[in-house]
Amino acid sequence: MTDYQTKIDATVYSMQDEIITFVQKLVQSPSVANDEGPIQSIILDKLESIGLKAEKVPVLFDELKSHQAFNDDGYSPDSRFNVLGHWENNGGGESLILNGHVDVVPTGSLELWDESPWSGAIKNGCIYGRGSCDMKAGLASGIFAIKILQQIGFKPNGNVMVQSVVGEESGGCGTLTNIVKGYTADGAVILEPTSLNICPLHSGALNFRLTIPGKATHGGMRWEGVSAIEKTHVIHQFLQEFEHKRNAAFKNEYYKSYVYAAPINLGTIQGGDWHSSVPDTVVVEGRFGIFPGEAVGEARKAFESKIHEASQKDEWLKDHPPIVEWFEGQYESGYTDPNHLFIQMITDCYSRSTNQAPTIKGVTYAADMALFTNYCKIPAVLFGPGDVRQAHAINEYVEIEEVLTCIKIISNLIVDWCGGSIE
Numbered sequence: 001m002t003d004y005q006t007k008i009d010a011t012v013y014s015m016q017d018e019i020i021t022f023v024q025k026l027v028q029s030p031s032v033a034n035d036e037g038p039i040q041s042i043i044l045d046k047l048e049s050i051g052l053k054a055e056k057v058p059v060l061f062d063e064l065k066s067h068q069a070f071n072d073d074g075y076s077p078d079s080r081f082n083v084l085g086h087w088e089n090n091g092g093g094e095s096l097i098l099n100g101h102v103d104v105v106p107t108g109s110l111e112l113w114d115e116s117p118w119s120g121a122i123k124n125g126c127i128y129g130r131g132s133c134d135m136k137a138g139l140a141s142g143i144f145a146i147k148i149l150q151q152i153g154f155k156p157n158g159n160v161m162v163q164s165v166v167g168e169e170s171g172g173c174g175t176l177t178n179i180v181k182g183y184t185a186d187g188a189v190i191l192e193p194t195s196l197n198i199c200p201l202h203s204g205a206l207n208f209r210l211t212i213p214g215k216a217t218h219g220g221m222r223w224e225g226v227s228a229i230e231k232t233h234v235i236h237q238f239l240q241e242f243e244h245k246r247n248a249a250f251k252n253e254y255y256k257s258y259v260y261a262a263p264i265n266l267g268t269i270q271g272g273d274w275h276s277s278v279p280d281t282v283v284v285e286g287r288f289g290i291f292p293g294e295a296v297g298e299a300r301k302a303f304e305s306k307i308h309e310a311s312q313k314d315e316w317l318k319d320h321p322p323i324v325e326w327f328e329g330q331y332e333s334g335y336t337d338p339n340h341l342f343i344q345m346i347t348d349c350y351s352r353s354t355n356q357a358p359t360i361k362g363v364t365y366a367a368d369m370a371l372f373t374n375y376c377k378i379p380a381v382l383f384g385p386g387d388v389r390q391a392h393a394i395n396e397y398v399e400i401e402e403v404l405t406c407i408k409i410i411s412n413l414i415v416d417w418c419g420g421s422i423e
Contacts, residue, residue: 008152008411019403020122022140022144024122024127028118028119028120029042030118030130032103034075040166055084058080058081059174061078063181064176069176069374071172073328084162084164086160087160089159093156096185097161098142098143099191099372100135101166101368102139103166113394125400127400132390133385134193134388134392137406138406141410142410145410145414148411149414154420156415158419171329171330171331172371179375184378187378187380188369188380190368191383191384192367192388194383194386195402196384198381199360199363200338200340200380201254202334202367203289203363203364206329206330207328209284209324212282212284212317214230214279214280215316217277228282232271234310240264243262247262262289262290262364267287268285269284270282271283292334292362307321329366333370334373336373336381341379343381346381349416365388383406384406385402
């Protein structure tokens, strides 16, 4: 174990109460989409308190809408802002971005939670609450990695930038803003919950809306009408078959642990307006998973073709086909070569910090990483504390020990990637 490793480990141990308290503070600040201002102020204050050059970066749709990766998420086009913290070190070393989003998904039914979704409660070595896993603990890990290194007197040769962004859950407008404004580096860690697996590739996801027509009539004469709900079932069956065939044909060693690398999910369904009427319309919204390397345009064509094929096999739908719309999040897939030096370096940092070999794998969800790999053309990786199965879940939580371990690994990565010394 290097001298740096020993000092990092000891300092993380001595500061664990402060780390836990900060994660709790973030969880206790509700930050659903369009309401991220208060938590961003907390982040801004924290970055300034550790001596970083901190700034607010407005998220303005007028500056983004011409970019091919822009998604209008339906929220405010001009009132949200990112927060950046710059640890400026011009010693000629490699630079690094530590990126995390503060927006969280809705809580769902409050009655299903054991405690308030914003409690930040600690039980059995875990911090509970919406956003604890996805991904406030990850963002806190990046911030405290810098503070740990400052505490031991380390100064990197390269710049380190913390990016606290909005809008990730609904399309990525926050990170895209930073990219459009020219904020980049030689590498990026997106501190998403990966259970500390090293994930240099991720699938994409395209939000879709299907409007499926029927023919209304009285429920007592339902055979005279056409139920849009029943026709939705027809479409759903075809999509399940499509999902299975697509994924069966996809072979990638980094996805061998998953049933599907690019799932298709129906997330919402609305139909009918009276219990005793045959419904004439159903609107279904969902997400269409796309594979690493699969072009968005080609994926859309494949989906639309499958809907057309399904319609042609149904007497009603062939003359009354569903309408396909693409809306909000249109997430591209992201890829960094697992053999890239950047990935090898974080792998080595993991091994030194844990005395174990890491798992390198792809993930089935979309993330802001693709914006770095596809438009900044830099190596990037998803890596952070928390099990993604807890993300968006009732009684969401993150394990404290994973947070502390993540801080150690990111601290070591800064040392190795950026270079530097103890002053």
